[in-house]
Amino acid sequence: MSNARSDVSDPAYVRARAMVTLFERLEHLCEGAIAIDRGGRVIYVNEKYLTSLGLKHTSEAIGRPIEEVIPNSLMRKVVETGEPILLDIMELGGEQLVVTRMPIEDERHNVIGAIGFVLYDHLESLKPLLARVTQLESDLRLARRQLSNARAARFTFADFVGATPGIAQAKELAGRAARQNVTVLLTGETGTGKEMLAQAIHNASSRAEKPFVSVNVAAIPDTLIESEFFGTAPGAYTGADRKGREGKFRIADGGTLFLDEIGEMPLQLQSKLLRVLQEREIEPLGSDKISKVDLRVIAATNIDLRKRVSEGTFRPDLYYRLNVLSIELPPLRDCLGDLPDISARLLEDISASGDYVSAKITPSALSALARYDWPGNVRELRNILERALILSDTGRLTGDDFARILPVGTDARRASTMRPAGMVVPYAEAEAEFEKQTLEQALAASNGQISEAAKLLQISRATFYKKLAKFGLATGPAAV
Numbered sequence: 001m002s003n004a005r006s007d008v009s010d011p012a013y014v015r016a017r018a019m020v021t022l023f024e025r026l027e028h029l030c031e032g033a034i035a036i037d038r039g040g041r042v043i044y045v046n047e048k049y050l051t052s053l054g055l056k057h058t059s060e061a062i063g064r065p066i067e068e069v070i071p072n073s074l075m076r077k078v079v080e081t082g083e084p085i086l087l088d089i090m091e092l093g094g095e096q097l098v099v100t101r102m103p104i105e106d107e108r109h110n111v112i113g114a115i116g117f118v119l120y121d122h123l124e125s126l127k128p129l130l131a132r133v134t135q136l137e138s139d140l141r142l143a144r145r146q147l148s149n150a151r152a153a154r155f156t157f158a159d160f161v162g163a164t165p166g167i168a169q170a171k172e173l174a175g176r177a178a179r180q181n182v183t184v185l186l187t188g189e190t191g192t193g194k195e196m197l198a199q200a201i202h203n204a205s206s207r208a209e210k211p212f213v214s215v216n217v218a219a220i221p222d223t224l225i226e227s228e229f230f231g232t233a234p235g236a237y238t239g240a241d242r243k244g245r246e247g248k249f250r251i252a253d254g255g256t257l258f259l260d261e262i263g264e265m266p267l268q269l270q271s272k273l274l275r276v277l278q279e280r281e282i283e284p285l286g287s288d289k290i291s292k293v294d295l296r297v298i299a300a301t302n303i304d305l306r307k308r309v310s311e312g313t314f315r316p317d318l319y320y321r322l323n324v325l326s327i328e329l330p331p332l333r334d335c336l337g338d339l340p341d342i343s344a345r346l347l348e349d350i351s352a353s354g355d356y357v358s359a360k361i362t363p364s365a366l367s368a369l370a371r372y373d374w375p376g377n378v379r380e381l382r383n384i385l386e387r388a389l390i391l392s393d394t395g396r397l398t399g400d401d402f403a404r405i406l407p408v409g410t411d412a413r414r415a416s417t418m419r420p421a422g423m424v425v426p427y428a429e430a431e432a433e434f435e436k437q438t439l440e441q442a443l444a445a446s447n448g449q450i451s452e453a454a455k456l457l458q459i460s461r462a463t464f465y466k467k468l469a470k471f472g473l474a475t476g477p478a479a480v
Contacts, residue, residue: 031097032118035104036066038111040076045069049118052092078103078114153199153212153256160193160200161345162338166330170197173327178204183277185262185322186300188329191379194300195260197329202256207296210255215248218264225269226285233287249282252295262299262322263308270315277321297322332374332381337471340366346382347389356389363450363468364399367440372406436471439464 027033032049036042042061045053053069055061066073070092074085084102091097098120104113157171177184178201186194195214202212220228231247248257259265265273276282277297281290299322308314332339343366347359374380388401442453454464 026117030117030119033115034061034066034070034075035113035115036075036079037113038079040066040079042066042069043113044115052095052097052118054093075101075114075116078116079111082111153202153208155196155199156203157200159345160197161341162335163341164330164335164337166328167335167338170327170329173325174201175204177201177325177327180325181205181296183296183322183324184298185305185324185326186298186329187305187326188302189331189375189377190302191377192329192331193378194302194329195258197327198256198258198298198300201298202258202296205256205296207255211252212256212258213248213252214258214260216260218261222266225266226272229269230272230282231284233284233289247282247284249276249293249295250291253293254295256296256298259297259299261301263301263303263305263314265314267313267315270318274315274318274321277318332377336370339370342378342381343369343385346378346385350382350386350389356395359389359392359395359397361397362399363443365397365402367443368399368402368406370440432471435467439467439471 027046030048032052033044033046034042034049035044042064045055045058045061047058050056050058053061055069061069066075070090074088074090078085078101082103084100086100086102088099088101089096090099097118099116099118101114101116103111104115106112157175160167160171160174162168162171174184174197184198184201186197188194198214199212202208215228217225227245227247229247229249231250232245276293280294281292283290305314305319305323309316309319332342335342340361343361347361350356351359369381369384376383384402384405385397387405388397389395391405392401438457439453442456450461450464454461457464459467
């Protein structure tokens, strides 16, 4: 007994047993194991690996070169370099296997062989990890583009948060647009994220490595708008740059030109824009030379272009040329089911942009936000969230925090109840809307306290939580 106890306390003994235990456990848990000697010949293969190798007995593999048993094996490379290949995907018999390969060393750390383990015989188990790796690679490529290109777009579809029908349809159409080279017209109220979606389309397209140039048409004086778009030839007019100037179309060559507030473009410039879209060529101001450009145009507006066409202030042929694929972005008041996710993402961005306390939003806060009409949409929501966070000492935002800063009056009404007179909705939809509003009212009345809200409705806490999950109403620290 004393010998056993002394062995257990001996570091060398414990280390030796750890090596044996590790091998035995790993061999038991993995889907297959195989080992070779210094000469690359198989010295060991376990029973579980035989089927994958197309063998019936271990004797069929022992003593054979590893490449005869596993074509294109990298085991010999591990022996030659002494470097492990810790994680790899290997093709074998039409299947993809996740494997790890490690050198075997003697007491003097000389490589005397190698051993390989099949960790998984199906990639299904690694799908979450592979998806995460793919996302990280995408983020890395985007970061590199932004560092190397001052005009790189920074938003992707992952940044355009939301899953309600309006947002889901906009993202689905935008994904289709990204795979094509068509002109896109984004419509929707101010603050709905039109430039963000334009950048996401660009970053998901084959033009992602090229410039993304954004122009607010309404912000350019009429006297300068032609030179801003098409550039100027050297000395084109008094005071012009002697070297000439490249316009936005030339700068965006190869990439994407985003024209925000396209409805404000002067009539005299609309014909030139139409020519660019049709002929893909520009003529700088003061020049008689025409040059080709290759770019995609994404236009955006918060006004009714068809009305502008009927009024004679917007060319119908340009409207039809821009409206190849139209994507409407819904107002925030029609996407209140996405309010928790959108608010959470905005708070992350706000917290990362300044020295703010860690932000948390409670159910009572979300209930208060849901009762507001949001004429400024997501842009206004970000403004309100940032203001609340600045005024908060703890970062835990409640309904009271927003009651003090949200505008009051005709705008502060529940948008979901605003329906045209005489409009009838299905009973199930009306019932669901009533149930959701009742939950929100109970949360507001209880300041986000789940137990108290459940008592007010005379239901159990468990039932209350289930209903919150049903309608996507988030719970926070106050939900106790």
